[in-house]
Amino acid sequence: MGINIPNLHQLLSFIHSSNSKFSWTWLISTVNSDKPLALNPSHILSEHRRPKLGRVSHSASKIPVIHLAGYVDETAPAPSDSVRQVSHACQHYGLFQIINHGVPDGLCDRVMNERARLILEDPSQGVRFVNYLVPADAPP
16 A cells, blocks of 8 residues: 555655655656556655754755865875865765866766666666665665
8 A cells, every 4th residue: 555646746745755765667657657656655764764854954955075186196195184074074964075086077977877877777776776775685
């Protein structure tokens, strides 16, 4: 028995409000259907695992950006300020963006294109690849 969600607007509101875990294949197939949408309860995060979005302020919602310019020498020890910034971003935000890292743009583009290809080729595996909530060794 799923949760009845009659239209896409309500689905997106539901996903935003509950931070539910769902399958992209399910979303694509249901959006392309005239049937009412239903979300399997097993795809909904329990209350204690959901982010507390009410506690997030506008200023706190910016993704931290960490500059590595001048630190791309692999033989040099990691500067303590960069280590501290990464640690802080992980603890308080859960993610961060690294810029001036020395990785060629072409390589970054190829990695992102491959990631997109994996997701489009087999959405169930792609979701497992990018979603920390789905263990890599869990059955599809």
